[in-house]
Amino acid sequence: MHDIVRGSHMIDGRLKTLRALSATGTVTAAAETLHLTPSTVSQQLRQLQADLGVTLLEPDGRRVRLTAAAHTLLHHSDVLFAHWEQAEADLEAHREERAGSIRISAVASALSRLVAPAAALLAQQYPALTVEIGEDPEEDRIRLLLTGRADIVVTIPAADAPSPDDEAVEQHVLLEEPQDLLVPAKHPAAGEEAVELGAFAEERWLRAGDPRDQHQLLLSACSAAGFVPRITHNAVDWFAVSALVSHGLGICLIPRLVPVPAGHDVVRVPLTGDVRPTRRVVAFIRRGSHERRTVNRCLTALRSAAGAWSAGHDC
Structure with a gap:
């Protein structure tokens, strides 16, 4: 079982439970994340609020809602966990070199073009380092990060992504990736070196890729170009999109x-x-973890892979 924050056993485990509840939204989901029973999660949270002398949870139908006191406690716990990540990084300087492990969760396009090359580079430079990679398409990747089931998440931020000044996670931009137009081979634009988006206002469009980010990008781009796209079909998998x-x-x-x-x-x-x-x-990454040896090495490898890819693709 993974801790909410790997190696954070010095922190009251009930704070980890509260963070899991905040991240997942329900006692049942928090219990699944922590590999506990729902009754154990509820008992831990009751004990925590009794010890603190404040109410942390309120009934909300069949669910529970975090109180203002709970959000205050979460704010302080974010700071506490960030300091622990920093402490772990500082303590690594006093330990002998060791292999270590790291888990990366990434969207498919970034996994194939950035994460896989980065993992290969890490294998060359640090052969004893264990790297585990997952696409995790059905998961909330930020939740994976906050609950310790991933150490680095490589993704395209959606509208509900954490802000750059979020107290629990920090962001490292790897690249700004251009969008191209995909057209049939017999389309008049197929022979052009480059085209302007506004020239395609009358075309039929696909809702292609992840609707949480890719489709929103299409809508905002078309709006900036002065039109609303006429959507005819949709597909998430890019092979299916290309077939359409x-x-x-x-x-x-x-x-x-x-x-x-x-x-x-x-x-x-x-x-x-x-x-x-x-x-x-x-x-x-989790805030404060950027100086941990494994995280720092992985970020460096990801930046190297992103730089190499950008240099070869006019980005």
Whole structure:
């Protein structure tokens, strides 16, 4: 079982339980995350509020709601956990070199283009370091980070992502990734070196990729170009998206990290002009952990992979 923060056993375990409840939203989900029973989670939180002399939870239908006192305690616990991460980093200087391990959760495009090359580099430089990689498509990746099931999360921040000054997590931008236009091979734009987004206001569009970030980027880009896209079909998997485009069912924006599948009659066309949408690829870590040896080495490898990829792809 992973701790809420790896190695943070010196901190009252009930604070970890409260953080898990805040991150997951329900006692049952918090219990699953912590590999405890719901009754154990409830008992720990009752004991915590009894010891502190404040009410931390209020009934909210069949669920519970965190009180103002609970949010105050969470604020202080975020600071406490961040200081512990820093303490762990400082203590590493007094320990003998050891292998260590790290787990990375990443969206598919970043996993294939950045995380995999970074892991290969780490294997060359630190062969004893254990690196575990997961795509975790059904998971809330920030929750994985806060509950200790991931040490680094590489993703595209959505609207509900933590802010840059969040007290629990910190962000490290790896690259600004351009968007291209994906069109059928027989489309008039397929032979162009670059096109302006506004010229495609009358086209049929696909809702392509993750609707939490990629579709929102399409809507904002088209709005900036002066039109609302006419959405005809949707798909999340980029192979399926490419198939829809190949058969003339619509066009879409495609991130430059995403390769165009072989065998489909599609063409990637760069965008030019005033509206050239990009998406930000970010590595999230728990605040205070950036100086820990394994985390720092992994961030360095990720930056190296991002720099190498950007140099070869006009980013």
